[in-house]
Amino acid sequence: MPVLSSAVDPASASYLDNRNAMLKRLAELDSALAAARDGGGERYVRRHRSRGKLLPRERIELLLDRDAPFLELCPVAAWGSDYPVGASTVGGIGTVEGVDCMIVATDPTVRGGAVNPYALKKSQRLGRIAAENRLPLINLVESGGADLPSQSEIFIPGGAVFRDLTQASADRRPTIAVVFGNATAGGAYIPGMSDYTILVREQAKVFLAGPPLVQMATGERTDDESLGGAQMHATRSGLADFLAEDERDAIRLARLVVRRLNWRRRGNQPRPVAAPPRYDQEDLLGVASADQRIPYDPREILARILDGSEFDEFKPLYGTALVTGWGELCGYPIGVLANARGVLFSEESQKAAQFIQLANTSDTPLLFLQNTTGYMVGESYEQGGIIKHGALMINAVANSGVPHLTVNVGASYGAGNYGMCGRAFDPRFLFSWPHARSAVMGAAQLAGTLEIVARQAAAARGQEFDEDAATVIRLGVEQQIDRESVALFLSGKLYDDGVIDPRDTRTVLGLALSAVHSGPVRGAAGFGVFRM
Known part of the structure; x- marks a missing residue:
């Protein structure tokens, strides 16, 4: 396969300007991620630890296989809102007993793990990723239920969480709930509707209504343990499948459950040995133009993320504002569509539609690298059929059956966002670089x-x-x-699955491709009517 060459000069003024601009955006990202990791703040973290409890990320780390990576998703959800960064939830994909799993952990240091509107949106997005990629779902639960002041935004849409859990079970996608503390009101249905439940002795409390509400509703006086304690659920109600002695024992039991799932991937296995790119991923800091009006060659990105920097370009002399071709990433075959000069013309649109069809005939996942200002406008372009050609490309994207992965590496404006598989077109994963922007137009x-x-x-x-x-x-x-239109704002709204360091692009996409192949990878059987 042809090997990409590189014209990047790390000593050039433009490269250094681009790099400095990217580092500035990365510093902003680091600040947002630090806010998410801080949870409810030092006071509440200290109080949580004083009770002998682990923090959500510590629970996840113990659950994962030794040295296994964790692809955290939507980490800055709620950034720029009135709610805490991270939305009181930590979630992502990690390997447990050799199985790629979706892991969702509530953060009890943030208002007792209460579910706010952004926490609901985040958990629903994580659940959808688990469903689309056929991943077992592990919920690490410690939550006081809904954030009551915002119940009007939570109660009605929140019911979908319970529907999705039961549908996962019907679809033979295992669901596991590990309860470390409170799981009250609607939160009680998380273990109630999961395939497997693990409760921690003298810590887990699962009930539809706590003692005060029971007394108000019925006059009955009771206590937490009798009403919903782990011991009671293990011996009387039968809600608990396993009674753990402490948090670490609960995590051990969760790993045991996953080990006994007899889980089998339905997608392809990667090549045993994937050649690393021939160029340094550190260069990606200076590849993207700080000034989005200045185009750059996306092949410089591909040379630093594809296996062996090998890329078999498709139609290289036609529709040159869009680069298309075949390669491999972390051992998985991939088809690539990458904007080269921002604007999409009729030629690029037709080229994209054909390429997407070809990827579907060979069951090959697609990677979209967005850096577009949209479809070309003007009298001659309208007369030349830009609407029908743009529709041709959007039709192909919308009806493609293979998994799509999207990275906004610059700009994503107008209908170009749709044609290059933006959020509305349901890519399996969508990530952004820190300097990326997206809006109806500049x-x-x-x-x-x-x-x-x-x-x-x-x-x-x-x-x-x-x-x-x-x-x-x-x-x-x-x-x-x-x-x-900036990346952090959009990520805070959950319009992507995370803002990532450009140097991590290959690793992030490799983990995403591994998750994708947990389920079957099949092309579409047909497309809509193409207006020719």
Whole structure:
């Protein structure tokens, strides 16, 4: 297979400018991740430890196989909102007894692990990833239930969590609940609807209503242990399948359960030995342009993430603003679509549609590297059929059956976001680089468009246009769009599965591909009507 060459000069001024800009964005990301790791803050962490309990990430670390990586997902959920960064939940994919599993742990140091609107969205996204990739689901539970002040945003959509647990069981995707503390109200149904339940003696408390509410509702006086303690559920109600002596014993039992699942992957195994890229992944810090108006060659990225830097390019002389081709990543075959010059023309759209069809005929997952300003506009392009050709590409993306992985490595604007498999088109995983942006269009373009419309409206009414007011409005709009299009803001809204260090791109995608192949990988049997 052809080997990619590289023209990156780490000593050049442009490379150093790009690198410094990326490091600045990475510092912002590190700050957000640190806030998520801090949980509820030192006071609540200290109180939690004083009770002899482990923190959620410590529980996950003990659960994983020795030295196994953990792909944390949506780590900065709720960033920029009124809720704590991380949304009181830690979740991701890790290997337990040799099995790729989705692991979700509530953080009891954040308002007792209460479920807020972002925690609900995050847990539902994690559950969907588990379902789409056929991953066993392990819930590490310690939560006081719903965050009552925000119940109007939680109660009705939250029922889907219970539906999804029962459907997972019906689909033979194992669900395991390990209860370390409170699991009250709706939270009680997590162990109640899981295939396997493990409760920690003298710590786990599982009940629909605690003693105070029981007394108010029925007049009955009782205590936590009699009402919902681990011993009671193990000996009387039968809710507990295993009674653990302490947290470490609970984790040992969870590993034992996974070991006895007799779990079998339905996808392909990777090549036994995958050749590393021939170029240093450290270079990725300076490859992407700090100024998004300046295009860069996505082959420089591919040379640093594909096995052996080998890439068999498809239609290299046609539709050159979109790079397409075949390679392998961490031993798995992959098809690549990567924006080279931002704009998508008719040629790129037709090339993409054909390539996606080919990937489906060979059951090959697809990787989209987004850096697009959208489909080309203008009189000649409209007359040349850009709408129908863009629709051709979007049709192919929407109806493709193979798994899609998407990384926003620069910009993702307008309908180009859709054609390059943005969130609305359900890629199995979607990650962003720290400098990435996404919106209906760039801030200056959007503000300018609104101003043109306002000018036309004033002229139609026969009114004089207020230039000073327009300047103030334009600057305000630009600032708003600029703020709302950055990677951290979008990740906080769970519009991606995480902002990642560019140097980790190969590792992250390798872990995602491993998860993808836990289930079957099959191409589409057919597509919608292509408007030719």
